[in-house]
Amino acid sequence: MGEIPFSMKAWTYSEYGKSSQVLKLNHNVALPQVNEDQVLIKVVAASLNPIDFKRMAGGFKTTDSPLPTAPGYDAAGIVVKVGSQVKKFKVGDEVYGDINLKALEYPKVIGSLAEYTAAEERLLAHKPKNLSFAEAASLPLTIETAYEGLERTEFSAGKTILVLGGAGGVGTHVIQLAKHVYGASKVAATASTGKLQLLRDLGADLPIDYTKENFEDLPEKFDVVYDTVGETDKAFKALKEGGKVVTIVPPGFPPATFFILSSDGAILEKLNPYLESGKVKPVLDPKSPFLFSKAVEAFSHLETNRAIGKVVIYPIP
Known part of the structure; x- marks a missing residue:
């Protein structure tokens, strides 16, 4: 995997508003800290959810994390660092998950629209072997x-x-x-x-x-x-x-x-056999995947409410 850099590219916004106006590609974002119960993920693919643009528009300001922030709940990627309490994953493992425990309560400042993100072990699962990173990223939330x-x-x-x-x-x-x-x-x-x-x-x-x-x-x-x-x-x-x-x-x-979801990697682990057998399949929007550089266009498509299945961003550099 090579050296972990000190800074990275990420899509961020510093004020609330419409994605086409506030979302910017930032080439110098600090990597997130990795807590004892977390892993650092080299993000390979991410998917967008309506909650991303509703949050960006200021839909739950009172319980949001501070700005600037990188959006994104769903990620699939490779573990590059593990916290001292992590038992389920090791460096090199391919994982996927919704990285925010509570969708509306203090989501991570560095979400999945970044080259690296950190997430708690319990929110993640091993990526199904038969799925691409783009397919896996479409699933969690x-x-x-x-x-x-x-x-x-x-x-x-x-x-x-x-x-x-x-x-x-x-x-x-x-x-x-x-x-x-x-x-x-x-x-x-x-x-x-x-x-x-x-x-x-x-x-x-x-x-x-x-x-x-x-x-x-x-x-x-x-x-x-x-x-x-x-x-x-x-x-x-x-x-x-x-x-x-x-x-x-x-x-x-x-x-x-x-209800509003509480993210749980155990659900993904439970469903992995159905995904690996092909009984349950990811559904990607026909326009997916969008390149990382085209995240604004991806959001614009999702905001039409005409997307089919999930809008995916891949590859992430």
Whole structure:
């Protein structure tokens, strides 16, 4: 791996605003300190999430880390240094993870849009052997969120589920996990016309074109509705008696279960066999990967809300 440098390139912003106006490539950023429970990662690939641009716009200033900051939650790369308490990883290991324990509470000042980042051992997992760094980087925050939501509804084999926003980062994983990991008897999912085949390919039995029909008017009702788009009020109309709605879009509307992910590498380790067998697949936006130098363009694409799956940055120098 060679010598670890004292400074590096990273995308940073020093004030809140739109990504196209505030995000700048900084060629002289100090490497993050590595605590005893952390590893230093040479980042090879990163992926973007809506929370990145919402944070950049000042969406949770009161609990944000100080500026300037480098955005990015999802990373895949190679361990180049380990803290004294680290037991699971060694230098040279290929790892991936969502590097921020609490999405909205003091995310790391140096995120994944940097040549190096530091993360706690418990937030990371070994990269699936069959996946590229770009594919692995696409997964952590969204697949962990998908899994956590299914767990919170006590989803299990034989149940039915409706996924609102099936072609997005979280939705593509909810479909696959529900069908191929939990053993759903039926998976329905909403998307626009051009994305229906993707839903079928992922395992959806009933793709619903939301531009042409209202899911809440379907005669069929479901055990679980997983809302990734913020239509929780309508979601209850598609629910069986005794069913559950889970949402990741604030404010959540009780009695829906609303949650914000706590990152956990153990979830990734648990799902690695399904990723390595090909039962569950990463879904990268067709325009991905974006070069590191094109991070602003990548954010602009994500901000259209038309991205499919995940927007990935690769390679990182």
